[in-house]
Amino acid sequence: MPFSYLSHLECSECGQSFSSLEPQTICPTCQAPLFARYDLKSLSAKVSPKEMEKIDGMWCWHVVLPVLNPEHVVTLGEGGTPILKLPQLAPRYSLKALFLKDEGLNPTASFKARGLSAAVSKAREFGIQRLMIPTAGNAGGALAAYASRAGMSAWIAMPEDTPQANIQEAEITGAKISLVPGLISDAAKFLQSHSSHEGWFDVSTFKEPYRLEGKKTMGYEIARHFDWEFPEVILYPTGGGTGLVGIWKAYEELLELGWLKNDHPPRIYAVQSEGCAPVVRAFQNGESDVRFWENAHTHASGLRVPRPFAGKAILRTLKNSHGGAIAVSEEAIRKAQKDLAQCEGIFTAPEGAATLAGLEKLLEQGEIDPEERVLLLNTGSGLKYLDVLQKG
Ligand SMILES: Cc1ncc(COP(=O)(O)O)c(C=O)c1O
Numbered sequence: 001m002p003f004s005y006l007s008h009l010e011c012s013e014c015g016q017s018f019s020s021l022e023p024q025t026i027c028p029t030c031q032a033p034l035f036a037r038y039d040l041k042s043l044s045a046k047v048s049p050k051e052m053e054k055i056d057g058m059w060c061w062h063v064v065l066p067v068l069n070p071e072h073v074v075t076l077g078e079g080g081t082p083i084l085k086l087p088q089l090a091p092r093y094s095l096k097a098l099f100l101k102d103e104g105l106n107p108t109a110s111f112k113a114r115g116l117s118a119a120v121s122k123a124r125e126f127g128i129q130r131l132m133i134p135t136a137g138n139a140g141g142a143l144a145a146y147a148s149r150a151g152m153s154a155w156i157a158m159p160e161d162t163p164q165a166n167i168q169e170a171e172i173t174g175a176k177i178s179l180v181p182g183l184i185s186d187a188a189k190f191l192q193s194h195s196s197h198e199g200w201f202d203v204s205t206f207k208e209p210y211r212l213e214g215k216k217t218m219g220y221e222i223a224r225h226f227d228w229e230f231p232e233v234i235l236y237p238t239g240g241g242t243g244l245v246g247i248w249k250a251y252e253e254l255l256e257l258g259w260l261k262n263d264h265p266p267r268i269y270a271v272q273s274e275g276c277a278p279v280v281r282a283f284q285n286g287e288s289d290v291r292f293w294e295n296a297h298t299h300a301s302g303l304r305v306p307r308p309f310a311g312k313a314i315l316r317t318l319k320n321s322h323g324g325a326i327a328v329s330e331e332a333i334r335k336a337q338k339d340l341a342q343c344e345g346i347f348t349a350p351e352g353a354a355t356l357a358g359l360e361k362l363l364e365q366g367e368i369d370p371e372e373r374v375l376l377l378n379t380g381s382g383l384k385y386l387d388v389l390q391k392g
């Protein structure tokens with residue numbers, strides 16, 4: 001049995017095919033992300049989902065991950081995070097079943113570990129030595145860790161007011177760090193203007209195809225947890241959108257594999273802060289792409305992405321899943337973070353807490369039926385935001 005059934009890459013907009021045997025970035029025609037495609041027909045004929053139980057963590061899904069040779073896998077034990085019931089909070093919202101997937105338990109304490117484990121592994125397979133990333137924080141910390149593990153160099157550009165934990169976790173690995181005034185978009189511009197001649201490979205969100213593959217394993221784990229179906233509603237804190245698009249990609253692949261008990265798609269809702277809600281605005285206006293959000297601000301630093309590169313793919317996911325998008329206030333995020341800690345003992349990242357605040361609003365709007373199963377994604381640990389919380 002092959003370790004991976006990767007067959008090729010495909011442009012997410014024009015459908016053009018590209019080889020997966022050499023490093024790729026984006027579609028040269030549409031400047032859009034490339035998605036990894038697998039030979040799912042052969043896979044489903046040869047592999048049963050039972051096989052996936054033999055290995056712990058994210059790499060148990062290796063047949064639908066892009067690394068061809070197992071020796072190239074760079075792992076710190078990511079994935080396999082728990083899906084917890086929220087028995088105290090569910091009755092407060094008159095919900096029959098409320099769950100939270102706790103991605104704060106990943107290496108480097110956020111879901112970014114999944115994407116960077118996949119991207120760094122694939123880069124190792126290609127013999128790439130130097131990786132650079134503009135980041136809101138957690139992806140930089142994750143790249144620093146996985147690049148060190150693989151013996152590669154990392155260059156991390158992040159806003160100068162990025163949470164201290166992100167700066168320090170990157171610094172301690174010896175990564176090259178640039179603190180840039182402004183936002184992640186300014187960090188991206190900084191790297192583009194400084195790096196072209198130096199041979200650094202860009203692992204920005206959606207500008208290489210493989211971070212998405214790591215993130216999609218959250219979707220595989222969700223389906224497995226619910227005995228090979230999806231809960232009716234998933235709330236995802238959305239910045240660059242890889243988590244959300246990744247879970248939908250998992251749903252589509254699982255459907256094609258024939259591993260799902262039924263084809264009911266999860267309704268996926270993007271949750272953003274009112275201080276930076278470009279996806280919510282675009283969705284509510286029925287637009288097909290996301291426009292730049294001026295003066296972006298939120299203490300949930302991972303949501304401070306003024307214009308996600310994969311805006312079209314994010315909006316398509318919300319539409320195809322019959323989900324939606326909701327913006328919540330900074331105050332509501334803080335309150336939700338306290339509620340999750342006080343009622344359930346989970347110290348979430350502000351981004352994760354935003355999903356509970358979003359749930360409250362969606363229930364008020366009658367978007368969710370109390371009989372439906374609702375899953376919140378906590379994308380990181382609150383322990384990475386101590387300085388942010390102190391500032392109040
Ligand atoms: C904790 C946390 N949650 C959510 C996000 C947003 O993730 P995505 O880019 O997948 O939308 C980030 C991104 O930095 C993050 O660090």
Ligand SMILES: [Zn+2]
Pocket residue numbers: 011012013014015016027028029030031032
């Ligand atoms: Zn294209």
